[in-house]
Amino acid sequence: MDIFDQTDARILKELQQDATQSLEALGDSIGLSRNACWRRIRALEETGVITGRVALVDPEAADLGLMVFMQVRTHSHDPDWQTNFKKATRTIPNILSVYRMTGDLDYLIRARVRDMAGYDALYQQLIHLVPIADVAASFVMEEIKDGTALPL
Known part of the structure; x- marks a missing residue:
């Protein structure tokens, strides 16, 4: 349909x-x-096709010029841990997206921070809220394409 x-x-x-x-x-x-x-x-x-209308803000103007992808692995996959993880990531404003993944990592987080100190604060906040087995981070050196429009 x-x-x-x-x-x-x-x-x-x-x-x-x-x-x-x-x-x-x-x-x-x-x-x-x-x-x-x-x-x-x-x-x-x-019908939920349009889910919202937003203004897109220049991250540099908001002093959030560093984008980081955090690859999260956990030892726990029980429903309580997942609920706590979802709640924790939804309460941290610097976290823009969270995805549960297949393959070697469990979750992928996309976040915006000011600098490395901002990343460390984000990391500390996250591990304080929920136990995580391992976190690896990759920092974006150049944004080649970062779009919002779906191909229709």
């Missing part, structure tokens, strides 16, 4: 590039009236 049609896909492509554009401008670019655009956007929000 398709969640959205080609017109909705065109709306979503446009909004992923610039969600601040007016309904008039959006309608002009895809050939719909302002009201038709509004109804479709509202339906996409109600």
Whole structure:
């Protein structure tokens, strides 16, 4: 079952590039009236296709220029540990993404910090909240592509 049609896909492509554009401008670019655009956007929000609208902030301007990927291994896979880990990672603002993985590592964390001291503070905060068997970190030297738009 398709969640959205080609017109909705065109709306979503446009909004992923610039969600601040007016309904008039959006309608002009895809050939719909302002009201038709509004109804479709509202339906996409109600069905959960559009999950939110955000402003993307320059990490350097926020003094969070260092991106780190933390590879986490744990000795525990019981439900209580997983619940505590989820809660801990969701409460730390510098942690942007957390993924449970297959393969050699258990979790991958993407975080933004100011510098190495900021990373150490993040690391200390995390291990204080939940026991972890091993953490390895990789620091981003150059961001070649970091997008948010899904290919529709």
